[in-house]
Amino acid sequence: MDSIDTLIIGAGALGLACAARLSTPGQSCLIVETESLIGSHTSSRNSEVIHAGLYYPPGSLKAELCLEGRERLYAWCRTHQIAHRQLGKLLVAVEVAEIAKLEQLQRNAQACGVHDLQTIEQPQLNALEPAVRGTCALLSPSTGIIDSHAYLQSLLAAAENRGAQLVLHTRVEQLEADGAGWIASGHSGGEPFQLKAQRVINAGGLFAQQLAGQTQGLRNIPPLHLCQGRYFSYSGRSPFQHLIYPMPEANTAGLGIHATLDLGGQLRFGPDTHYITQLDYQVEENLREPFADAIRRYFPAIDSARLVPGYSGIRPKLAGPGEPAADFIIQTPNEHGLPGLVNLFGIESPGLTASLAIAERVAQAL
Template identity: 40%
Template structure:
């Protein structure tokens, strides 16, 4: 049986960022991942946007870790020569209600410490993005895009250089809380004893919490999977900013937006709908929803977009709920000392990964 000090479950961007952070402070850190390599789920099925932090209520983890995480991430990307672009974004408003909403977003962003926010007029929008339909826009200069695969690769490299073992094809199937440690069983029959366990299992983080004995229904920690599909367009070129609609304040996502990747290719999405199974299959049944949403800010015809990819969000927010924050906690109070849960790490989890890692580090009892 293996004996380890810190066991991290999951090698998505969060587990890898936590591994890198802890490798700078602890000697005996192991990451276990059920897939054959890192980032096979949400961390490579997202918009790759470095968010600014304008959307989330003040003093929440999402607001604080997004703003702090964005700063840490830009520094890390620059220092490690990982491809990124601080392209900025425009949230467009085309009527009075939307104008009011972008002023609210600006005020909220400023409360969260987001710098450089500016409401600009139609003529200024045209100068920045001639193709985009906008009466007004909130200009968000700190937004950017990143190559998430290269980011994860670098996090893995640094962690391994610092002595972390990352073991693939290792699926945790049960966890037993002993007096001073945890007995972790894997689907291949192997057993590990770990003094500290960190649950970074993404879409399955509620299931991992359940394994140790936490009643996720009672604690309101059950995840609700929410699929998001993307369309691509090769016909639309020369867009320099990310273009977002005003989000529905009671909605479950930011609205179908336009992102560019580091090659300048244009993508639209994601949409959002709850699902019960982990199925990355796609069909065209949501195409009209895409066209309707996009045509509000960009003239486009049906044959100019085609299906691209999809991801699934690990949401604590179920249908009809209001805002739900990230859940990042050390669980002594529930009877599980040195067990740290990261649950509900949906967007802006990629942006926040380095700040989440620092938060996890601060929760470890030494």
């Protein structure tokens, strides 16, 4: 049976960031991915936003790792020439009744360590974004956008340059403890395999709990709730220069249907929050008018005919409908008592922003 030092399961942003951090010349590192491409699920189906860290409970992993990850990610983009833009976002109180929520968000952001928010009164808001309807707003200059695909490729390149290897079409189906390490069993290219690894990182995203359920001796596996987020593109020229966000949804299940720009200037709206029972990436035409109604609150001049079904992503949530938002879970050997194993559960937004910081925590835990 082949034996390696590190096995990383999942080639999304988390798995690849862990590989880039942990790969070392002279030590073997294998990244395995079920799909035919890296980042096929959550990592490549999102808003591509570098989040500032405004919304999360102070002291939570989401809050801490978003701030740390944001700085690491901007630095990585500069070092590795990854396309990105720190264009800023406006968090808009559309109605006077929402100003108290906006002020509460500002206090929360400050408690999390975000001190660069700027209050934008209505005249200034009208000057910055004439198409936006609002009574006032907060400007977050630390928010940006990134080419997520180029980022994933750069992580893989960094890992491979240090000796890591990627194998696609490979599913680990079971983990069994073997002394100080693990035996991973599964299928690769349709053929069964077994592999010994001294340490294993379960970065399976939407499939992390499935593998955890087949891991010998592992208890306390959190529930998984699939939450679809759908996007519509907006044809023609964008009326916005910044990202535009309404007030977040109750329990921060989502951040509301917001307006984001990609690096080519294409405007898109989303995501919504739609719990589902199985993977489904379709975006139905009949969502156009509900989307338009939600967007019209802050963008009254929207032309719903210009909304074109785009794509969807699925969040691996740990909280179900109506439940308070759950924090990231980085399950380490100190917590589950199984040497050499780290499980990553519920890494939804701001997971892309936090990916390099999460990789650092994983490295510290092993």
